Amino acid sequence: MGELDPGFKYEVMREPGGEQLKMCFSCTGCTVSCPVSEIEPMYNPRRYIHQTLVGMRDEVLGDEHLWRCVQCHSCYEYCPQDVKVTELISVLRSLSEREAKKGRVRIKNPLYLFENAFAESVRRHGRVHESMVIAKHIWKTKGLKGLMEFMPLGKAMFFKGKISLFAKSISKRDQVQKIFEIVREGEH
Amino acid sequence: MKTYSFYPGCFVEGSEVEYAKSCEKVFHELGIGIKELEDWNCCGALELTTNKALVIALSARNASIAERMGYECIVPCNICYNNLRKAEHEIKNKTKVGEIAIKALKEAGINYEAKIPIRHLLDVLINDVGIEEIKAHVKKPLSGLKVAPYYGCLVVRPSKICAFENPVNPTSMDNILETLGAEVINFEHKVKCCGGSTLMGDRDTSFELSAEILEEAVRKGADCIAVVCPMCHTMLDGQQAMIESQMGKKFGIPVLYLTQLMGVAMGLSSSDVALDKNIVPAENILNKISKEGGV
Ligand code: SF4
Numbered sequence: 378m379g380e381l382d383p384g385f386k387y388e389v390m391r392e393p394g395g396e397q398l399k400m401c402f403s404c405t406g407c408t409v410s411c412p413v414s415e416i417e418p419m420y421n422p423r424r425y426i427h428q429t430l431v432g433m434r435d436e437v438l439g440d441e442h443l444w445r446c447v448q449c450h451s452c453y454e455y456c457p458q459d460v461k462v463t464e465l466i467s468v469l470r471s472l473s474e475r476e477a478k479k480g481r482v483r484i485k486n487p488l489y490l491f492e493n494a495f496a497e498s499v500r501r502h503g504r505v506h507e508s509m510v511i512a513k514h515i516w517k518t519k520g521l522k523g524l525m526e527f528m529p530l531g532k533a534m535f536f537k538g539k540i541s542l543f544a545k546s547i548s549k550r551d552q553v554q555k556i557f558e559i560v561r562e563g564e565h
Numbered sequence: 566m567k568t569y570s571f572y573p574g575c576f577v578e579g580s581e582v583e584y585a586k587s588c589e590k591v592f593h594e595l596g597i598g599i600k601e602l603e604d605w606n607c608c609g610a611l612e613l614t615t616n617k618a619l620v621i622a623l624s625a626r627n628a629s630i631a632e633r634m635g636y637e638c639i640v641p642c643n644i645c646y647n648n649l650r651k652a653e654h655e656i657k658n659k660t661k662v663g664e665i666a667i668k669a670l671k672e673a674g675i676n677y678e679a680k681i682p683i684r685h686l687l688d689v690l691i692n693d694v695g696i697e698e699i700k701a702h703v704k705k706p707l708s709g710l711k712v713a714p715y716y717g718c719l720v721v722r723p724s725k726i727c728a729f730e731n732p733v734n735p736t737s738m739d740n741i742l743e744t745l746g747a748e749v750i751n752f753e754h755k756v757k758c759c760g761g762s763t764l765m766g767d768r769d770t771s772f773e774l775s776a777e778i779l780e781e782a783v784r785k786g787a788d789c790i791a792v793v794c795p796m797c798h799t800m801l802d803g804q805q806a807m808i809e810s811q812m813g814k815k816f817g818i819p820v821l822y823l824t825q826l827m828g829v830a831m832g833l834s835s836s837d838v839a840l841d842k843n844i845v846p847a848e849n850i851l852n853k854i855s856k857e858g859g860v
């Protein structure tokens with residue numbers, strides 16, 4: 378076990394979406410309502426909250442299951458204390474990613490790589506060029522086998538005109554880029 | 566004729582052409598004017614939520630366009646809807662993240678006052694158009710067609726933000742489908758998650774969650790599932806064959822947008838509602854509609 382970090386809860390509460398952390402009174406409502414906990418007991422939102430409050434920074438930010446949340450907002454809905462659990466999990470993911478960039482954590486779940494590529498597509502074009510981002514992601518994470526697996530659906534979608542080969546960019550991309558720039562200034 | 570602005574979002578515009586087309590045709594039939602938001606951007610979807618302020622600011626830019634155009638904004642995607650509602654909520658209540666977003670918008674030269682209502686397509690259909698008006702447009706009732714109504718998550722949750730429906734047991738789609746003449750199945754999974762947002766990271770979880778929904782619909786004898794979100798549709802329709810092969814099960818159940826079913830009941834042609842674009846063949850639902858019911 379890593380050392381306890383009493384500052385961890387404040388670190389989380391400073392982030393947009395993490396403010397309500399201290400309101401939790403550990404009723405377990407979030408975990409009971411969570412469809413992911415139902416199929417994977419290792420994923421447990423109430424435990425993450427408790428660990429965060431106690432200061433178990435390394436355990437939480439290094440937990441590979443963090444990336445399993447499907448953002449369904451059941452926990453958010455059923456929490457009697459309005460902890461906004463879904464957003465809190467996103468904050469933990471974000472902090473985990475920052476640790477990964479510093480080489481302190483290794484994230485196995487490739488979802489964050491997809492999210493980074495998605496963000497970059499939005500920043501550049503104002504919209505996401507989905508088929509391209511998805512195809513590149515599958516290629517990077519699962520290689521040729523992954524692409525082959527995707528082929529039947531890809532082909533059907535292509536012939537139905539559901540795949541666009543070119544990115545559509547908006548005209549005021551500068552506004553979107555400004556938004557990215559300003560909002561990201563607040564990130565450390 | 567009431568006119569609304571319309572925010573299709575990347576998903577509907579990029580690949581879910583059957584949704585875009587059926588929306589357009591159905592609104593036209595109902596006498597509703599639709600103006601696409603000018604130069605809209607991606608709302609951030611569920612992919613950018615590790616930076617909440619970014620999602621709020623990107624979504625608010627879209628809402629600001631609706632505000633400038635002066636029309637209430639219809640959103641046909643659960644995810645976009647949720648993001649735009651959250652943006653409106655945070656900015657209206659001047660929360661910390663709302664203030665960050667407003668600052669970013671200002672620097673980008675955008676003014677937004679959170680004054681224009683953001684409405685899900687389903688909200689407009691049930692509360693503005695209304696059951697009576699929908700009924701008046703039904704020419705070919707969907708008699709004999711058994712439909713499982715699947716709402717998904719983000720159109721009803723969090724209910725403090727998406728305030729038009731009951732978060733546990735929503736009924737608006739049930740009521741519309743009944744009005745169309747369909748037999749509506751009592752669907753327990755109606756607000757349980759399809760798992761779409763982790764498809765690119767943890768496919769097993771996504772597939773397992775979607776399979777639960779498909780299974781219930783098949784078990785209860787549904788002829789098709791009705792949806793109001795492109796993410797739900799991509800999971801249940803587009804990924805259905807992959808889910809089948811991974812789980813060694815067979816579902817073979819068509820998944821249609823509510824607007825496609827409305828169009829069929831209103832007497833529009835199958836090409837008007839793009840039934841040929843669904844991945845699981847959808848045209849054969851037409852054979853399940855009993856002819857005696859027709860007017
Ligand atoms: S949002 Fe995430 S943590 Fe909350 S119930 Fe859904 S899957 Fe579980």
Ligand code: SF4
Pocket residue numbers: 400401402403404405406407408423426455456457458459460462
């Ligand atoms: S539901 Fe809310 S109060 Fe209960 S354990 Fe989860 S976060 Fe804490």
